[in-house]
Amino acid sequence: MATSSNLKTTPLTAVHKELGGKLVPFAGWQMPIQFQGVMQEHQCVRDGVGIFDVSHMGEIEIQGPSAKSLIQKLMTNDIDSMQDNQALYTLMCMENGGVVDDLLVHRFTEDHYFLCVNAANTEKDFQWILKNAGSCNATIRNTSHETAQLAIQGKHSEALLQKLCETPLSEIRYYHFKKEKIHNFASIIARTGYTGEDGFEVYVDAGHAETLFRAILDAGKEFDLQPIGLGARDTLRMEMGYALYGNEINEESRPLEAGLGWVIKLGKDEFIGQAELKKQKDEGNRRRLVGVRLLDRGVPRPHYRILKNGAPVGELTSGTFSPSLNTGIGLCYVSPEYAEPGTKLEVEIRKLSVPAEVVKPPFFPTRVKKD
Amino acid sequence: MEVPKDLKYTQEHEWIRVDGKKAVIGISEFAQEQLGDIVFVELPEVGTQIDQGNPFGVVESVKTVSDLYAPAGGKVTAVNKELETHPEQVNSSPYENGWIIEIELSDEKDLDSLLDADDYSEQCKNEME
Numbered sequence: 060m061a062t063s064s065n066l067k068t069t070p071l072t073a074v075h076k077e078l079g080g081k082l083v084p085f086a087g088w089q090m091p092i093q094f095q096g097v098m099q100e101h102q103c104v105r106d107g108v109g110i111f112d113v114s115h116m117g118e119i120e121i122q123g124p125s126a127k128s129l130i131q132k133l134m135t136n137d138i139d140s141m142q143d144n145q146a147l148y149t150l151m152c153m154e155n156g157g158v159v160d161d162l163l164v165h166r167f168t169e170d171h172y173f174l175c176v177n178a179a180n181t182e183k184d185f186q187w188i189l190k191n192a193g194s195c196n197a198t199i200r201n202t203s204h205e206t207a208q209l210a211i212q213g214k215h216s217e218a219l220l221q222k223l224c225e226t227p228l229s230e231i232r233y234y235h236f237k238k239e240k241i242h243n244f245a246s247i248i249a250r251t252g253y254t255g256e257d258g259f260e261v262y263v264d265a266g267h268a269e270t271l272f273r274a275i276l277d278a279g280k281e282f283d284l285q286p287i288g289l290g291a292r293d294t295l296r297m298e299m300g301y302a303l304y305g306n307e308i309n310e311e312s313r314p315l316e317a318g319l320g321w322v323i324k325l326g327k328d329e330f331i332g333q334a335e336l337k338k339q340k341d342e343g344n345r346r347r348l349v350g351v352r353l354l355d356r357g358v359p360r361p362h363y364r365i366l367k368n369g370a371p372v373g374e375l376t377s378g379t380f381s382p383s384l385n386t387g388i389g390l391c392y393v394s395p396e397y398a399e400p401g402t403k404l405e406v407e408i409r410k411l412s413v414p415a416e417v418v419k420p421p422f423f424p425t426r427v428k429k430d
Numbered sequence: 431m432e433v434p435k436d437l438k439y440t441q442e443h444e445w446i447r448v449d450g451k452k453a454v455i456g457i458s459e460f461a462q463e464q465l466g467d468i469v470f471v472e473l474p475e476v477g478t479q480i481d482q483g484n485p486f487g488v489v490e491s492v493k494t495v496s497d498l499y500a501p502a503g504g505k506v507t508a509v510n511k512e513l514e515t516h517p518e519q520v521n522s523s524p525y526e527n528g529w530i531i532e533i534e535l536s537d538e539k540d541l542d543s544l545l546d547a548d549d550y551s552e553q554c555k556n557e558m559e
Binding site for chain 2: 081092093096097098099290294356357358360379380382409
């Protein structure tokens with residue numbers, strides 16, 4: 060078991076302790092799972108605004124004349140049409156179609172990008188990119204250790220951050236970003252997030268993270284801003300039905316079956332995994348990722364079995380209690396015959412079969428600012 | 431942290447309040463604090479025989495699942511049905527409205543092996559370190 064001594068810390072770990080955060084090991088990091096309590100923090104983000112330290116996430120910068128063609132080759136989504144200051148959700152796949160990681164590509168200019176990747180995959184992704192870059196003309200840097208990331212999420216996030224920066228944040232559209240100063244620190248302010256609420260993800264030098272975090276907490280008092288732990292981060296993403304790497308997708312899963320076809324542009328220039336993904340598309344899905352919602356009391360958890368009339372038909376990849384819906388929700392792969400919304404299934408919780416039905420995520424309406 | 435003097439405790443953080451042959455069981459203030467927001471309590475059926483040290487139910491917070499261990503053996507005479515709709519009462523009132531079951535004790539000697547409030551407080555302090 061990991062002990063706190065061999066876990067990585069963020070520039071804010073000491074602040075989390077000071078604020079009463081309960082620290083736990085997560086993906087090799089010591090991270091706050093909760094502060095006041097998961098339910099209350101969840102509601103804080105849904106109703107107002109919360110701040111998350113997500114500095115465990117990795118950042119990889121790619122710059123040079125070949126940057127664009129390299130990223131185009133690595134990613135399933137089409138980065139060719141990206142504009143400067145735009146962000147794009149994509150998968151990075153292997154030749155066999157398995158998922159190396161899901162991530163965000165940010166374009167500064169046509170030959171300068173940065174990727175935001177999952178904490179547990181940072182080193183793996185970096186090595187994968189280096190290996191596939193070969194001798195191409197681009198500099199690839201893992202800047203994770205020098206970068207802190209804060210997520211400010213909820214309907215008051217714009218008004219709150221606006222107090223600390225001059226550039227009009229209303230001009231930053233969903234999945235766009237700006238390089239601007241916040242509280243006088245050079246930052247990247249992106250209108251992205253993992254909660255389903257309007258909000259921002261801010262990247263700043265690790266050395267400035269604590270001062271900025273405290274400044275935001277201070278400016279947020281009038282909005283009842285609270286620090287939010289990873290517990291609520293998970294319940295918030297689950298209500299949106301967002302895939303989590305390691306749960307819904309991994310190196311063995313088929314991303315088309317996970318409903319991620321919208322970020323797999325089979326018609327674009329050659330990319331790693333293209334041939335296999337085309338083949339999988341032609342073959343059709345053996346199974347599909349669906350949402351399930353419990354119709355009775357209980358908390359579904361990852362790996363619980365899904366039954367149809369008592370016979371196993373799959374297992375949960377994620378499951379939790381939904382604070383907004385006051386019921387259990389989960390995600391699981393089932394064969395297409397059970398994938399229609401409204402299909403009645405059961406979740407096996409210990410010895411009980413709890414009735415559930417298939418629903419099409421999101422479980423709770425998203426309120427991101429789409430154009 | 432509240433540890434009422436008139437109760438006995440298990441090392442697994444259950445409490446028991448004895449009144450003649452009857453006893454009420456719940457989890458401690460420390461336990462609810464460690465678990466976080468409780469969203470589900472699985473209760474036994476009334477009439478079930480439970481044995482000292484064995485699981486008799488489950489309490490779940492958003493992030494964790496924990497068994498409930500019987501501080502003493504006996505027959506379940508009542509369960510707190512309110513927890514089906516308001517499991518959060520275990521958080522807000524662990525020693526009163528958040529009680530979990532009532533039993534009829536099989537053997538009062540079971541109580542001898544339990545911790546008193548002082549010893550239990552000491553154990554919690556050690557766990558915090």
